[in-house]
Amino acid sequence: MSVHVSQSAHKIQLWRRLGSVQYRDSSLLQRQHLSSFSSKADRNDDLVTLEASPDTGVATLRMHRSPANSLSMEMMQSISGAIRKAESDRKIQSLILTSSLPSGIFSAGLELTELYQPDLARLPKFWESFQQLYLDLYGSRLSTIASIGGPAPAAGCMLSLSCDYRIMTDNPKCTIGLNESQLGIVAPPWLAQQYIDVIGNRNAELALLLGTLFTPQQALTVGLVDELVCSGDSSIDEMAQRKAAEFIRIPPKARVAAKELTRGTQIAKLSGNREEDTEFFCSFVTTDTVQKTLGSYLEMLAKRKK
């Protein structure tokens, strides 16, 4: 086992060094005209806002990476940083995760330019930031509530799955689910497991195969969200606050211990397997087949917009 781990660590080092090497597949070097998908690194400083209220014990983490709260490496690090900041304040017991984008989009999942024709030096760090975000949110001592006012596909769904409670706007245009298979990729095992834990094995199996995006009503039926709020009703924030207060009434030690009961094993599993997970991701996502499918998906998104 230890030999396997050290070989794996060696491969990750190789990935990092490969950063200076250009991506080799010539068909992929001919960049298509996907002008709206061209950004990579962004500034860390204005992607999220954390509002802590020591009086109520509730902090609200608002995501506002325009246009769709897609998760670039910096975005994931900013969310992780805000979670840790809220946790370091002993007066805070609950965290509401929401979007403050005017479009209402909760999160469009991983930033696709991080996956398509990736920067090879950045790729392992990008994935490690995704793992870290899962560990920080899923393993938080805080009670966490996702207030989902808009679409939450793929890693956007992961953000909500990592919370303790999910409230969603009842607008059929706002869909949620792990749609990775539609992009020619697959959710990592730790994310698939969250899905199985929340919606059950058969529902998860079908939804993962088909890349299903559930409407809010369907999501409520399968248990992917816990509560719906009428579309256009501003009370989603109030409902989240009310739920947070309900969680806060439970003695913190008991609440945290209860959470550990259901999440501890999965958290320990990924914590002990991060390098292999990163290695697998880097190898998988850079294959020609995956890159071609991602390219087509990006084109489809751009055309749909036109």
Ligand SMILES: CC/C=C\C/C=C\C/C=C\C/C=C/C(=O)SCCNC(=O)CCNC(=O)[C@H](O)C(C)(C)COP(=O)(O)OP(=O)(O)OC[C@H]1O[C@@H](n2cnc3c(N)ncnc32)[C@H](O)[C@@H]1OP(=O)(O)O
């Ligand atoms: C061990 C593991 C092994 C292997 C694992 C391998 C891979 C990793 C696997 C899984 C983890 C998770 C993966 C992901 O999260 S992949 C991302 C999936 N996301 C999507 O499919 C969503 C795509 N977007 C949409 O469907 C729509 O944009 C959305 C419904 C969110 C909003 O629709 P709306 O009509 O309101 O707006 P649009 O005009 O479509 O978009 C606005 C704006 O935002 C840009 N955009 C949208 N999504 C993304 C994205 N994910 N990344 C980057 N940019 C995005 C879109 O281009 C528009 O931009 P602009 O033209 O500049 O306005």
